[in-house]
Amino acid sequence: MALDLLDTPLRATWDLHDGRSGMPSPLAAQVAQRLTDAQVFYLTLDLHPLLHADVVDLVRDLSAAGCQVEVCTGSSADELARLPELPETVPVLLDVAPFCLADGLDFVGLGKIMDDFRAMGRIPVFSLVPNRDNIGLLGALFAFSQRAGIARFKLPNLRINDTFRQTCQPFMVTPSDLDRLRLQVSDAAAFRSGLQLDVHDLFLWEILFPDGGTARSEYGGCQAANSLAHVDLQATVHPCNSWPHPLGHLAVASFDVIWSSPDRLAIRQNVAMQPAGCCNCRDYAICFGGCRGLARELPTIDGRDPMCAGRR
């Protein structure tokens, strides 16, 4: 069953603290209330929410309202010190990108952070935004995860911010990178090492789950500004964190209002348009053009998803 058009998003990412500054407390409380009112099912507190003074109260309130909250964290001492305050039922997503080095995985560092988590009675979810530098380490990371008792591994989408073109574009995974990964994955089930994988990107998912599966049975194309939303540090709502486009501000409008706005509907109409580069592609009915945010932000051939190798 398709998911167009929803009254409010089902999933949201929220930048409560970016590592340098946090959302002011009154505004954060208001955003949490907006998310609760919108009955958002799944919320990821992105970047460094454990550095925010109110994170524990916010997580508790949102969880009590039925929202399934995940909390991202880096490996700083300040963040880890807050972990014991979080309810044990809340998944903690550890960013393992800093442990992916040019010459391989930092096994010592990963082992130490796992010891820190175990000492607090927790097992993290590993999280890695794939890029050109780290995608070749997925196999080693999955194998490490299995040995370390990690059950779940998340591969989120690439975030885009104001400096994206200057800082991130060179690191964007290309179809050639995916081809090299495909060569590594001769036995996908073995490669996955028994992990529960959450894979945002469709073309990466195809490699890791070549036999398909039920995980994407309801995938109806890019869900930006439909089931998906992103709330930035200023409480501005965007279609998703790969698609920076201010749709409204939660200090002045609810998700209901923002999701009813002409701007939001224009985004969905944009998503529904078949990119020229996808015409006559046999798999368009499966991918629906893939990530429309990245295709918009990164000038691509005929509007295709930048990870797409071409018409099939």
Added chain:
Amino acid sequence: MTVLKRNPAIIWRVERQREAEVKQALAAGDDPGERGTVLLIDSGTMHQLNLVGGTIWQLIDGTRTAADIVADLAVEYDVSQDELIGDVEAFTSDLLQRGWLLHG
């Protein structure tokens, strides 16, 4: 007959716009397909209920028996209760088996 209630662990919401669109399609004699009007999550997995299932789900509020639900549904859709009894029973049995519903 005992009342039925929703399992409080199930998080759900009504999609008002879609519900209205499906009702409009039905009123116009069009086939609305299987568009979900109630979304719910159970153990992290999202499910959708179509218009009739969603209506039954909303009627299961802890005060009604299955017979009450049939009676209310018959009024809502302007059909005889006899036409509904079997479907409502099958639907609620399925949801009881899934653990989404509980006997009150």
